Amino acid sequence: xxxxxxxxxxxxxxxxxxxxxxxxxxxxxxxxxxxxxxxxxxxxxxxxxxxxxxxxxxxxxxxxxxxxxxxxxxxxxxxxxxxxxxxxxxxxxxxxxxxxxxxxxxxxxxxxxxxxxxxxxxxxxxxxxxxxxxxxxxxxxxxxxxxxxxxxxxxxxxxxxxxxxxxxxxxxxxxxxxxxxxxxxxxxxxxxxxxxxxxxxxxxxxxxxxxxxxxxxxxxxxxxxxxxxxxxxxxxxxxxxxxxxxxxxxxxxxxxxxxxxxxxxxxxxxxxxxxxxxxx
DNA sequence: AACCAGGGGACTC
DNA sequence: GAGTCCCATGGT
Numbered sequence: 001x002x003x004x005x006x007x008x009x010x011x012x013x014x015x016x017x018x019x020x021x022x023x024x025x026x027x028x029x030x031x032x033x034x035x036x037x038x039x040x041x042x043x044x045x046x047x048x049x050x051x052x053x054x055x056x057x058x059x060x061x062x063x064x065x066x067x068x069x070x071x072x073x074x075x076x077x078x079x080x081x082x083x084x085x086x087x088x089x090x091x092x093x094x095x096x097x098x099x100x101x102x103x104x105x106x107x108x109x110x111x112x113x114x115x116x117x118x119x120x121x122x123x124x125x126x127x128x129x130x131x132x133x134x135x136x137x138x139x140x141x142x143x144x145x146x147x148x149x150x151x152x153x154x155x156x157x158x159x160x161x162x163x164x165x166x167x168x169x170x171x172x173x174x175x176x177x178x179x180x181x182x183x184x185x186x187x188x189x190x191x192x193x194x195x196x197x198x199x200x201x202x203x204x205x206x207x208x209x210x211x212x213x214x215x216x217x218x219x220x221x222x223x224x225x226x227x228x229x230x231x232x233x234x235x236x237x238x239x240x241x242x243x244x245x246x247x248x249x250x251x252x253x254x255x256x257x258x259x260x261x262x263x264x265x266x267x268x269x270x271x272x273x274x275x276x277x278x279x280x
Numbered sequence: 281a282a283c284c285a286g287g288g289g290a291c292t293c
Numbered sequence: 294g295a296g297t298c299c300c301a302t303g304g305t
Contacts, residue, residue: 021300022300108300109302111299111300111301112299112300112301112302113286113287113298113299113300113301113302114287114288114289114299114300114301115288115289115290115291115298115299115300116290116299116300117289117290118287118288118289118290118299119299119300121288121289122288162287162288162289163287164286164287164288165285165286165287165302165303166286166287166302169302169303203302203303204301204302204303205302206301206302206303207301207302208300208301208302209300209301209302212300225300226300227299227300227301228298228299228300228301229299229300230300270300
Protein backbone atom coordinates (compact mmCIF):
# COMPACT_ATOMS: atom_id res chain seq x y z
CA UNK A 1 0.00 0.00 0.00
CA UNK A 2 1.16 3.49 -0.86
CA UNK A 3 -0.21 6.81 0.24
CA UNK A 4 -0.50 10.36 -1.03
CA UNK A 5 -1.15 13.22 1.34
CA UNK A 6 -3.16 15.87 -0.44
CA UNK A 7 -2.09 19.47 0.12
CA UNK A 8 -4.75 21.43 2.07
CA UNK A 9 -5.24 23.90 -0.78
CA UNK A 10 -5.94 21.17 -3.38
CA UNK A 11 -9.38 19.65 -2.74
CA UNK A 12 -10.11 16.17 -4.07
CA UNK A 13 -13.19 14.01 -3.59
CA UNK A 14 -12.54 10.41 -4.68
CA UNK A 15 -16.16 9.25 -4.34
CA UNK A 16 -17.54 12.16 -6.38
CA UNK A 17 -14.84 11.78 -9.01
CA UNK A 18 -15.46 8.07 -9.53
CA UNK A 19 -19.25 8.07 -9.25
CA UNK A 20 -20.22 11.16 -11.28
CA UNK A 21 -20.52 9.19 -14.53
CA UNK A 22 -17.30 10.16 -16.33
CA UNK A 23 -15.79 6.66 -15.97
CA UNK A 24 -17.71 3.42 -16.00
CA UNK A 25 -15.30 0.77 -14.79
CA UNK A 26 -14.78 1.50 -11.10
CA UNK A 27 -16.62 -0.53 -8.46
CA UNK A 28 -17.17 0.65 -4.91
CA UNK A 29 -17.07 -1.61 -1.88
CA UNK A 30 -17.58 0.49 1.25
CA UNK A 31 -14.66 2.92 1.33
CA UNK A 32 -12.60 1.06 -1.25
CA UNK A 33 -12.78 1.53 -5.00
CA UNK A 34 -11.44 -1.09 -7.40
CA UNK A 35 -10.76 -0.39 -11.06
CA UNK A 36 -8.71 -1.73 -13.91
CA UNK A 37 -6.57 0.91 -15.55
CA UNK A 38 -4.56 -0.39 -18.47
CA UNK A 39 -3.52 -3.86 -17.41
CA UNK A 40 -3.32 -3.30 -13.67
CA UNK A 41 -5.90 -3.50 -10.92
CA UNK A 42 -5.94 -0.38 -8.78
CA UNK A 43 -7.50 -0.26 -5.33
CA UNK A 44 -7.87 3.09 -3.66
CA UNK A 45 -9.58 4.79 -0.74
CA UNK A 46 -9.67 8.27 0.70
CA UNK A 47 -9.55 9.28 4.34
CA UNK A 48 -9.64 13.04 4.56
CA UNK A 49 -6.53 14.35 2.88
CA UNK A 50 -4.93 10.91 2.60
CA UNK A 51 -5.21 8.57 -0.37
CA UNK A 52 -4.27 4.93 0.20
CA UNK A 53 -3.85 2.74 -2.85
CA UNK A 54 -2.24 -0.30 -4.42
CA UNK A 55 -1.59 -1.37 -7.99
CA UNK A 56 -0.09 1.91 -9.17
CA UNK A 57 2.66 4.30 -8.24
CA UNK A 58 2.23 7.87 -7.02
CA UNK A 59 2.94 9.62 -10.34
CA UNK A 60 0.32 7.46 -12.02
CA UNK A 61 -2.35 8.26 -9.40
CA UNK A 62 -1.52 11.96 -9.56
CA UNK A 63 -1.82 12.00 -13.30
CA UNK A 64 -4.88 9.74 -13.59
CA UNK A 65 -6.94 11.79 -11.13
CA UNK A 66 -5.59 15.12 -12.40
CA UNK A 67 -4.14 15.86 -8.96
CA UNK A 68 -1.47 17.90 -10.73
CA UNK A 69 -4.15 20.33 -11.87
CA UNK A 70 -4.66 23.44 -9.76
CA UNK A 71 -8.34 22.85 -8.99
CA UNK A 72 -9.00 26.10 -7.06
CA UNK A 73 -7.59 28.07 -10.00
CA UNK A 74 -9.68 26.05 -12.47
CA UNK A 75 -12.83 26.53 -10.41
CA UNK A 76 -12.15 30.24 -9.97
CA UNK A 77 -12.08 30.47 -13.75
CA UNK A 78 -15.55 28.94 -14.21
CA UNK A 79 -17.17 30.46 -11.11
CA UNK A 80 -18.95 33.15 -13.09
CA UNK A 81 -22.49 33.22 -11.67
CA UNK A 82 -24.56 32.20 -8.64
CA UNK A 83 -25.59 28.83 -10.12
CA UNK A 84 -22.01 27.78 -10.83
CA UNK A 85 -20.92 29.16 -7.48
CA UNK A 86 -23.40 26.95 -5.65
CA UNK A 87 -22.65 23.94 -7.84
CA UNK A 88 -18.93 24.31 -7.16
CA UNK A 89 -19.57 24.68 -3.43
CA UNK A 90 -21.66 21.49 -3.37
CA UNK A 91 -19.30 19.37 -5.51
CA UNK A 92 -15.88 20.73 -4.68
CA UNK A 93 -13.17 18.13 -5.16
CA UNK A 94 -14.60 16.59 -8.32
CA UNK A 95 -11.78 16.24 -10.80
CA UNK A 96 -11.76 15.14 -14.43
CA UNK A 97 -9.99 11.83 -14.83
CA UNK A 98 -7.40 11.26 -17.56
CA UNK A 99 -8.83 8.22 -19.28
CA UNK A 100 -6.95 6.04 -21.75
CA UNK A 101 -8.17 7.42 -25.11
CA UNK A 102 -9.19 4.13 -26.70
CA UNK A 103 -11.11 2.99 -23.63
CA UNK A 104 -12.75 6.38 -23.43
CA UNK A 105 -13.70 6.33 -27.11
CA UNK A 106 -15.17 2.82 -27.01
CA UNK A 107 -16.96 3.52 -23.73
CA UNK A 108 -18.69 6.64 -25.01
CA UNK A 109 -19.72 4.89 -28.22
CA UNK A 110 -21.47 2.43 -25.89
CA UNK A 111 -22.92 5.29 -23.84
CA UNK A 112 -25.18 6.71 -26.53
CA UNK A 113 -28.79 7.11 -25.44
CA UNK A 114 -28.35 4.93 -22.38
CA UNK A 115 -28.40 5.46 -18.65
CA UNK A 116 -25.31 5.14 -16.53
CA UNK A 117 -26.10 1.76 -14.90
CA UNK A 118 -26.76 0.34 -18.37
CA UNK A 119 -23.48 1.72 -19.69
CA UNK A 120 -21.55 0.19 -16.79
CA UNK A 121 -23.17 -3.16 -17.48
CA UNK A 122 -22.13 -3.09 -21.13
CA UNK A 123 -18.55 -2.06 -20.45
CA UNK A 124 -18.30 -4.75 -17.81
CA UNK A 125 -19.63 -7.44 -20.17
CA UNK A 126 -17.29 -6.30 -22.95
CA UNK A 127 -14.31 -6.52 -20.61
CA UNK A 128 -15.25 -9.95 -19.28
CA UNK A 129 -15.75 -11.31 -22.76
CA UNK A 130 -12.97 -9.66 -24.74
CA UNK A 131 -10.50 -8.33 -22.16
CA UNK A 132 -7.54 -10.08 -20.59
CA UNK A 133 -7.82 -11.57 -17.15
CA UNK A 134 -5.93 -9.47 -14.62
CA UNK A 135 -4.95 -10.87 -11.25
CA UNK A 136 -5.89 -9.08 -8.07
CA UNK A 137 -5.62 -11.32 -5.03
CA UNK A 138 -8.84 -13.30 -4.84
CA UNK A 139 -10.82 -11.11 -7.22
CA UNK A 140 -10.94 -11.74 -10.95
CA UNK A 141 -10.76 -8.57 -13.01
CA UNK A 142 -10.56 -7.95 -16.73
CA UNK A 143 -8.72 -5.33 -18.69
CA UNK A 144 -10.57 -3.23 -21.24
CA UNK A 145 -10.57 -4.99 -24.63
CA UNK A 146 -7.92 -3.90 -27.10
CA UNK A 147 -8.99 -2.46 -30.47
CA UNK A 148 -7.78 -5.72 -32.07
CA UNK A 149 -9.88 -7.93 -29.84
CA UNK A 150 -13.05 -5.95 -30.62
CA UNK A 151 -12.24 -5.67 -34.31
CA UNK A 152 -11.78 -9.40 -34.70
CA UNK A 153 -14.71 -10.71 -32.70
CA UNK A 154 -17.96 -11.87 -34.27
CA UNK A 155 -20.79 -9.31 -34.45
CA UNK A 156 -23.03 -11.76 -32.60
CA UNK A 157 -20.56 -11.97 -29.73
CA UNK A 158 -20.56 -8.20 -29.45
CA UNK A 159 -24.33 -8.10 -29.38
CA UNK A 160 -24.35 -10.51 -26.46
CA UNK A 161 -22.80 -7.68 -24.45
CA UNK A 162 -26.06 -5.71 -24.69
CA UNK A 163 -24.53 -3.07 -26.93
CA UNK A 164 -27.42 -3.38 -29.39
CA UNK A 165 -27.10 -1.39 -32.60
CA UNK A 166 -23.79 0.04 -31.33
CA UNK A 167 -22.10 -3.30 -32.12
CA UNK A 168 -21.29 -2.41 -35.72
CA UNK A 169 -20.07 1.09 -34.76
CA UNK A 170 -17.82 -0.43 -32.13
CA UNK A 171 -16.42 -3.06 -34.48
CA UNK A 172 -15.86 -0.56 -37.32
CA UNK A 173 -14.13 1.96 -35.08
CA UNK A 174 -12.04 -0.75 -33.40
CA UNK A 175 -10.84 -1.89 -36.82
CA UNK A 176 -9.80 1.61 -37.81
CA UNK A 177 -7.93 2.22 -34.55
CA UNK A 178 -6.31 -1.22 -34.71
CA UNK A 179 -5.08 -0.44 -38.23
CA UNK A 180 -3.75 3.00 -37.23
CA UNK A 181 -0.66 2.57 -35.07
CA UNK A 182 0.16 5.83 -33.31
CA UNK A 183 -3.44 7.00 -33.62
CA UNK A 184 -3.49 8.32 -30.08
CA UNK A 185 -0.33 10.38 -30.46
CA UNK A 186 -1.39 11.75 -33.83
CA UNK A 187 -4.74 12.95 -32.45
CA UNK A 188 -2.98 14.46 -29.44
CA UNK A 189 -0.90 16.66 -31.73
CA UNK A 190 -3.88 18.10 -33.59
CA UNK A 191 -5.72 21.31 -32.84
CA UNK A 192 -9.07 21.03 -31.06
CA UNK A 193 -11.12 21.32 -34.23
CA UNK A 194 -8.89 19.00 -36.26
CA UNK A 195 -8.91 16.37 -33.51
CA UNK A 196 -12.69 16.72 -33.37
CA UNK A 197 -12.95 16.20 -37.12
CA UNK A 198 -10.88 13.02 -36.90
CA UNK A 199 -13.10 11.67 -34.11
CA UNK A 200 -16.28 12.62 -35.97
CA UNK A 201 -15.15 10.55 -38.95
CA UNK A 202 -15.43 7.39 -36.84
CA UNK A 203 -18.61 5.32 -36.86
CA UNK A 204 -20.76 5.87 -33.81
CA UNK A 205 -19.00 9.11 -32.93
CA UNK A 206 -21.16 12.22 -33.19
CA UNK A 207 -20.61 15.62 -31.61
CA UNK A 208 -21.44 14.58 -28.08
CA UNK A 209 -19.22 11.49 -28.09
CA UNK A 210 -16.39 13.38 -29.82
CA UNK A 211 -16.52 16.12 -27.18
CA UNK A 212 -16.49 13.55 -24.36
CA UNK A 213 -13.44 11.83 -25.85
CA UNK A 214 -11.69 15.19 -26.30
CA UNK A 215 -12.43 16.08 -22.69
CA UNK A 216 -11.92 12.79 -20.85
CA UNK A 217 -9.44 11.08 -23.17
CA UNK A 218 -7.37 13.95 -24.51
CA UNK A 219 -7.63 16.59 -21.77
CA UNK A 220 -9.04 19.25 -24.05
CA UNK A 221 -10.67 21.14 -21.21
CA UNK A 222 -12.39 23.64 -23.48
CA UNK A 223 -14.62 20.82 -24.70
CA UNK A 224 -18.24 21.19 -23.57
CA UNK A 225 -20.18 17.97 -24.27
CA UNK A 226 -23.93 18.53 -24.51
CA UNK A 227 -26.11 15.62 -23.44
CA UNK A 228 -29.83 15.83 -22.66
CA UNK A 229 -29.17 17.04 -19.10
CA UNK A 230 -26.70 19.74 -20.06
CA UNK A 231 -29.09 20.84 -22.82
CA UNK A 232 -31.87 21.17 -20.24
CA UNK A 233 -29.71 23.03 -17.76
CA UNK A 234 -28.33 25.40 -20.39
CA UNK A 235 -31.76 26.15 -21.85
CA UNK A 236 -33.36 26.59 -18.45
CA UNK A 237 -30.63 28.53 -16.69
CA UNK A 238 -28.79 30.31 -19.50
CA UNK A 239 -31.30 30.30 -22.32
CA UNK A 240 -33.22 33.54 -21.76
CA UNK A 241 -33.18 35.66 -24.88
CA UNK A 242 -30.92 33.28 -26.75
CA UNK A 243 -31.41 30.82 -29.53
CA UNK A 244 -30.34 27.48 -28.07
CA UNK A 245 -31.52 24.90 -30.53
CA UNK A 246 -28.55 23.33 -32.17
CA UNK A 247 -25.76 21.47 -30.46
CA UNK A 248 -23.07 23.93 -31.51
CA UNK A 249 -25.00 26.87 -30.07
CA UNK A 250 -25.13 25.27 -26.63
CA UNK A 251 -21.52 24.06 -26.72
CA UNK A 252 -20.44 27.47 -27.98
CA UNK A 253 -22.30 29.24 -25.18
CA UNK A 254 -20.64 26.91 -22.67
CA UNK A 255 -17.19 27.86 -23.94
CA UNK A 256 -18.19 31.54 -24.09
CA UNK A 257 -19.43 31.55 -20.49
CA UNK A 258 -16.85 29.30 -18.84
CA UNK A 259 -13.75 29.66 -21.00
CA UNK A 260 -10.71 27.42 -21.24
CA UNK A 261 -12.00 25.01 -18.59
CA UNK A 262 -15.58 24.82 -19.85
CA UNK A 263 -15.30 21.03 -19.62
CA UNK A 264 -14.89 21.29 -15.86
CA UNK A 265 -18.00 23.48 -15.72
CA UNK A 266 -19.86 20.88 -17.78
CA UNK A 267 -18.85 18.07 -15.45
CA UNK A 268 -19.81 20.00 -12.32
CA UNK A 269 -23.19 20.89 -13.86
CA UNK A 270 -23.75 17.28 -14.94
CA UNK A 271 -22.83 15.99 -11.51
CA UNK A 272 -25.29 18.43 -9.94
CA UNK A 273 -28.04 17.94 -12.56
CA UNK A 274 -30.75 16.57 -10.24
CA UNK A 275 -30.43 19.40 -7.74
CA UNK A 276 -30.29 22.06 -10.44
CA UNK A 277 -33.31 20.81 -12.38
CA UNK A 278 -35.52 20.02 -9.39
CA UNK A 279 -34.57 23.26 -7.68
CA UNK A 280 -35.58 25.52 -10.55
C1' DA B 281 -35.31 19.24 -42.16
C1' DA B 282 -37.74 15.86 -40.03
C1' DC B 283 -38.44 11.63 -39.07
C1' DC B 284 -37.17 6.71 -37.49
C1' DA B 285 -34.58 2.38 -35.95
C1' DG B 286 -32.16 0.35 -32.39
C1' DG B 287 -32.14 -1.84 -27.48
C1' DG B 288 -32.01 -2.46 -22.34
C1' DG B 289 -32.13 -1.12 -17.77
C1' DA B 290 -33.87 1.98 -14.17
C1' DC B 291 -37.40 4.57 -12.53
C1' DT B 292 -42.39 6.19 -12.01
C1' DC B 293 -47.09 5.46 -11.76
C1' DG C 294 -46.99 -4.02 -16.14
C1' DA C 295 -47.16 -0.07 -19.12
C1' DG C 296 -44.86 4.18 -19.96
C1' DT C 297 -40.89 7.09 -20.01
C1' DC C 298 -36.31 8.24 -20.06
C1' DC C 299 -31.37 7.80 -20.64
C1' DC C 300 -23.93 11.47 -21.07
C1' DA C 301 -27.11 10.15 -29.48
C1' DT C 302 -25.95 8.42 -34.01
C1' DG C 303 -26.82 7.09 -38.61
C1' DG C 304 -29.69 6.49 -42.26
C1' DT C 305 -33.54 7.87 -45.12
